[in-house]
Amino acid sequence: MAATHRISGHGRLTPAKTVRFTFDGQSYSGLAGDTLASALLANGVHLVGRSFKYHRPRGILSAGAEEPNALVSVERDAARRTPNVRATVQELYDGLSASSQNRWPSLSFDVGAVNDLASPMFSAGFYYKTFMWPKAAWKSLYEPKIRAAAGLGVSPDQPDPDHYSARFEHCDVLVLGGGAAGLAAALAAAETGARVIICDEQAELGGALHFEAGTSIDGADGWSWAQATAAKLAAMDNVRVLPRTTAFGYYAQNFVGLTERVSEHLASPGHDLPRERLWQVRAKRVILATGAIERHMVFADNDRPGILLASAARTYLNHYGVAVGQNVGVYTANDTAYAAAIDLKKAGVNIAAIVDLRDNPAGALVDEARALGIEINHGRAVIKTGGRLRVSSMTIQPKNGGGERNIPIDALLMSSGWTPSVHLFSQSRGKVAFDDATKRFLPGTYAQDCVSVGACNGTDGISATLDEAYAAGEKAAKDAGAKAGKSAKPKAETSESWAGGMLGAGPGAGADTTVKAFVDFQNDVTAKDIRLAVREGMRSIEHVKRFTTNGMATDQGKTSNMHGLAIAAETLDKDIPAVGLTTFRAPYTPVTFGSIVNHGRGVLFDPTRKTAMHGWAEAHGAVFEDVGQWKRAWYFPKPGEDMHAAVNRECVTVRKSAGLFDASTLGKIEVVGPDAAKFMELLYTNPWEKLEPGRCRYGIMLREDGFIYDDGVVGRLAADRFHVTTTTGGAARVMNHMEDYLQTEFPHLNVWLSSISEQWAVIAVQGPNSRKIIEPLVEGIDMSDEALPHMSVREGKICGVPTRLFRMSFTGDRGFEVNVPADYGQAVWEALWAEGQKHGACAYGTEAMHVLRAEKGYIIVGQDTDGTVTPNDAGLDWAIGKKKTDFVGIRGLTRPDLVAKGRKQLVGLKAKDLKVVLEEGAQIVADPRQPIPMTMIGHVTSSYWSENCGRGIALAVVIDGRDRMGQTLHVPMPDSVIEVEVCSPVFFDEKGERLNG
Template sequence: MAGTYRIAGKGRLTPARTARFSFDDQSFTGIEGDTLASALLANGVHLVGRSFKYHRPRGILSAGAEEPNALVSIERDAARKTPNVRATVQELYDGLTAKSQNRWPSLSFDVGALNDLASPMFSAGFYYKTFMWPKAAWKSFYEPNIRAAAGLGVAPDQPDPDHYASRFAHCEVLVLGGGAAGLAAALAAAESGVRVIICDEQAEFGGALRFETGTKIDGQEGWAWAQATAARLAAMDNVRVLPRTTAFGYYAQNFVGLVERVTEHLANPGQDLPRERLWQVRAKRVILATGAIERHMVFADNDRPGVMLASAARTYLNHYGVTVGKNVGVYTANDSAYAAAIDLKKAGVEVAAIVDLRDNPTGPVVDEARALGIEINHGRAVVKARGKLRVSSMVVQPKNGGAERTIPVDAILMSSGWTPSVHLFSQSRGKVAFDDATKRFLPGKYAQDCVSVGASNGTDTLEASIAEALSAGEKAAKDAGAKAAKAVKLNAETSEGWTGGMLGAGPGAGADTTVKAFVDFQNDVTAKDIRLAVREGMRSIEHVKRFTTNGMATDQGKTSNMHGLAIAAETLGKEIPEVGLTTFRAPYTPVTFGSIVNHARGPLFDPTRKTPTHPWAEAHGAVFEDVGQWKRAWYFPKAGEDMHAAVNRECATVRDTAGLFDASTLGKIEVVGPDAAKFMELLYTNPWEKLEPGRCRYGIMLREDGFIYDDGVVGRLAADRFHVTTTTGGAARVMNHMEDYLQTEFPELKVWLTSISEQWAVIAVQGPNSRKIIEPLLEGIDISDAAMPHMSVREGKICGVPTRLFRMSFTGDRGFEVNVPADYGQAVWEALWAEGQKHGACAYGTEAMHVLRAEKGYIIVGQDTDGTVTTNDAGLDWAVGKKKADFVGIRGMTRPDLVAKGRKQLVGLKTRDPKVVLEEGAQVVADPNQPVPVKMIGHVTSSYWSENCGRSIAFGLVAGGRDLMGTTLYVPMPDSVIEVEVTNMVFFDEKGERLNG
């Protein structure tokens, strides 16, 4: 039968342009422009897959993205294997290799089909009820076997060798959908001169014009007009035309995600082009022209290969020149299926009968079908499809019962009506409304600046759809600021009409039957499964969905949702709006991991950030550690030194003379404006209004719940300007936190926030000789103790470049932090290094920094806090303004639980054996001999060997810690129990004399 289903003279493809392909290792020939589905049908292949649960034979249902059955694996080579590709979307190319899925040992003989025989055991909810006992069997038996049986295609086991691209784009008007309505809307907007982007998931624009035959627009045949209009748009400088591009997600502020298939249709893609391109588009106005999706009829065994949607059969005939059968039956409840029968009959295909559920259908298409001699059986239903690997007949019966009649057919075309595609509208957070007259959900209340047109808006006629689209395009352009432009006028005429329709199960698949009348083809959900879910107590449609898995497959219920909803409503005895509609979520159709991950893999999986002095540190032998995305110098070993020796030397040198440390990774935010001080008062626990310009203050930021969120030193540069530092890891979140409050809670404040983390390189010069190192290089700044005391900030120049110079210390010694423009960071570092060498200074890394700060009792937010620590817990109540009436977290920190006795508090810990260094994270107990389970009263947050103290030092969060000073506690370890003494947190220079030493 191979090659016998292509009809000469039909379709729009060029017969001479052939392409060879294989399916399940059998070779076939198609035509360039085919999809894999149309090429298989042209070769008489209807059986293409097996269903998920019952492994029933499945054929091609549709001709587009809604396809639930024809999922195949495409294999270009050993590394390029893509599972679950819809054959209806995959374009044919010479050498394409496709394989069916979810079957063994072969597609025609699948052992898994035994599940179909055992289907009475596998009713809806089977998994929820069955695998609960015995409890021990879940891990040992149930889970491994369920995982082995799960899935459809097989995931590739080699790294993806292809590359993917990403683009950001902005436009005034974004049109989603390239059918007649979408093209008209884009043309109207484009003529005004605004930027327009139009996309469509198909290879060519035209939408339903692919299969419609009685349509003329502007005097041209519908399809020809669509191609000419798409070319006209593509030639305009202000328009971007994106075929093969699916809008998969509609997010906040008119942000839409698109995926463009760049090379999936090419036999030899080459290395230059990406496989897919992710478009992230921000638009002022979005026009949704997403069309409608035809629904199937729900009757017994409606899943047999050869049973498909009527519009799909028209597409294969009129666009691809392929008939889906030689003797075709039609089962419908609306007018549009008649057009399929008429087109097939005119092409010489035998149409056995049209079975119309309606009692007395009338209209032009009905009359035309009769005139062509097609038998019409109205008031009747198809109650069963017979056949196995392909449908062989349909059983027809009066819809109110009566004698059955079997009609031999090799294909059944079905249509129960059309469902507007409101998926993207719903993703935009728009609220759909149920139209009782037409029994369908339509766009209702809009949440974003978008508008629906055409079939997606419930507009059924072509003339009305185009008029609606032209108006929407003109208005979108005008609202975006376009000047008046020549109005676009289009004349449209068509003999097509979409009227009538039904929802739910048809006769023969009612509540009193147990036949397999499929609602969701991919997940094998039947009408009886929906009814069972209701009987089991499911009342919400979302619960019904999860109990049955209806609409949860890769097609996201595009053909099944409305039927499932109608059956549930009927069983509940409620109207459809009372039951509700399931939530439409992104993606609209499956999106590959490659397009989402894009460049972010391998070395680019996580961006690597380097400070301005990185090359210098690398040249001087630094060992680096990863701190978030930053590469930071960990320590600088000399010949023969291990890490411990290097850190000990660095710590001692900083205390004895001086050290240079790269602190550029600190977060830095500039807070500017007349209300800058008021804003700081609200965001931080400390008072800021009276802080003089030129002075600094340590600031604590809380969350609303009263827990410490971040900390850092803040310098006041002027009455209306603050330079805020944050922790390295907190830079982005603190900026977001500030912006959130400024925009939502304190919008009346005149304040502007700017992230300046990358603008300034920061060089910390710490130690007794720090002033001697800096002073020779400064211009216009007096850094004597009298002129610039501890916790001051000055602006001037160093090495001839601008600087913000902070006198501050994270070591407890005299110290300065030199902020210079990042471009000059290494040059200034080298100058300071040259001066430092005159005084025996060293470069030190993050490990020495941690030890030095711990010696002085300085905490690190995120290490010594864990998100549940208050200022009191950390011993930082002195940083909370006693007279402040309001700031973020002020109410949270007074909650009873946060002021209760016995909370964990930060304290110092000294081991009895000074040479023993505790492990960070180790638990602390009061009695190591207590019975199991041992009560833990705290844990170690920081622990180091201190060369300057000649012993180990540590911090810990311990319950009631400050009341336990001098007490002995215990840290159990696998091979010993370590005794520790609770102390204060300052281990070195307790009086703080070295800050000015």
């Protein structure tokens, strides 16, 4: 189908560059440089979608990212289907295939439109009241139906074949927005030599200069100046210009997230180009030049296709050369719409009438419209429109009531004024302030090193905007450390002004009406819905928002928020600031998962960490489990063994002879410096000052509240050096914990902290024959019990490689942990394995490790503790220095609740049936005959089958557990109640004789 609504001689596109595309299966042609929206309008297509709740026909409202209606699915192939694409920002390319959404069986005949007829049943908040009864229907009926109805587009169901990229960047000045203000600010900053980045969400920089026709800057028309300035900036070595790039999030310390559409506009992107690129930018100074968003008028049936914003119609005419209609009406409360009417009139489009809500509009634009013979009806309002799939008429009357007049039209332009785009400013944690004179929220109190310029700062007029922006650019560069600039400030001339306007509903949509005057187009929120929310008791605008869903659609209320706020304020009889303002959260516009996730999918979804011995374990048949980001050998099955058989064999072998275990994933931190012992005294409950070099100690770390945070064995290598081990999962957080206290609470201590988790491979050799296995390979270390007693550490060599050899055990048997540089980990492991084979040793995995430690009652932080366990609860009072007067958590331990009776304490559990293995997490009760819900007195934290004990064993936390020794408690399960006896948490070698056996 050929385009028929282009106006010869208008627009900036090249008529010869045609492209083909389809919409809902119908073929059309457009021009290179079109958006999907402009190309559809050029073909006379206004109906593009259906609203979410009522399925009302919807047309193109805007020409930018604020678009709430024209959401389409774009499909390159079966795997490349993107829902909810705004047609106003989707650039046209040859072969583009788009389809409308939220309709069946077709866009023009949608069965879902029956909801519009039933709209009295679907008033705001109806779902909060309707789905309460019967209670059983929620799961069987309501929830499935609601989930099926939720959403607009259809998500792709195949893996995304495209790739995405990410960049980290630093700059002196980051300019967000490429309109006249952003260009002037970037130019001023760039001329100082500062490193500048300027980004804009559109394909070409220029902002409002896309549609403004009467602006002259430095003797050229505004658009030409913008393109020349953008080209000048792009040619400068210290400037990066990023078109098609949206600043979606403003975070702490001037960290801004940008997403760049790299190849969405290309017919054949090729495999070398990413689809999108995520920029994570840290800037010394940020300049916000984000412009303003035009608001619609709120009146009856203001949502028909063919009704759109005045600035949008002007954009389609002046930039794309497209007329949105041939007989156009205008409804306005400010001067901006006059400029649109004048441009269309000069292009040969009939302007049926301008309806101005103001009583006595005056100014150059009003005078020019009159001079062109355009009918102006001031002091009047549009009270309703006609038409079904496209607007066909508007009915007007004096705003104070009176005779109605029906005017035929095929398009209606509207403008109630402009809302400064303060979204990113708010995201920066800046506080907006309401300007009562202009009825708009403006940047108020700043929280970061940024400044707002131009329309987003409430600055009216191009000349004032350029002056403000240029000065801001120079100052930002100077504040970032650059020198004075050398370029001349741009000068502008224009007769246009964006000031003035109105907020809230217009005449005919007042409090006593039932008409549908739409505030939020996508979610079908009307003025009467806002008023209903207030009548239902909502007083905060945040509550009104959630009750009505106003501003909760994909456009995040860019056009609707201020109207909704004004209507709520009017209904409450309060000033607008007293009602509050909804929070502007990131992202500014929707961001794809691909852009955020980037390469992090498939095997790269989460970093996979492997120890130095991973390859050996893999070659010897290990089954792995994920522990955090680590791949850890879970068990080593022999032919014919399942997991249980393998673990049983490993546990018995370790107790009878020896076993090798890869403990490299343990967190390891080196604490070094003259005050290292003082620092350890403050961070741990244990005493450290008198610990001799060469000795080890089990240490407990608490939070301020007195609860266990982490634990591990610490070796003192020298008077000023400690080798600290942490749990695998606690490595990073313990390091952060230490750094936090060192920098904020104990900065007077002369201490350095180094994470050495990856530097040392750790091989645990445990069992009665462990010394026999290690001794032949060690150099320079006396391995006798007298020279190397339990809980000692020595430095020497093993297999010719430097080692830190710990005499310690997590199994309760004689044991050692061999630390060697990670590069030599597998070689030393293989040497130890060869020696171990002489003594019948085995390799064992994490499951056997858990069983062996549980047999001895050794806890694992995070499994046997849950963030509310104190050392006393865990039976570890002995690990608290009796003479210590200060350490992190000491005051927390004295809180009354932490020393009172009735706390859960760590105990052991033995099921009366030896073969029963309790389920971890199972609840424990004193009396199973009590009514449901029962009173739970504890739960199982660890539970295993112990081949060495010949029974199931378990650890648990139970209220006053140590006073219940020998008592019978009960574990209710779905099919039975299991009797258990409370016992000591040590099930094997209770006297600890095997540590030296």
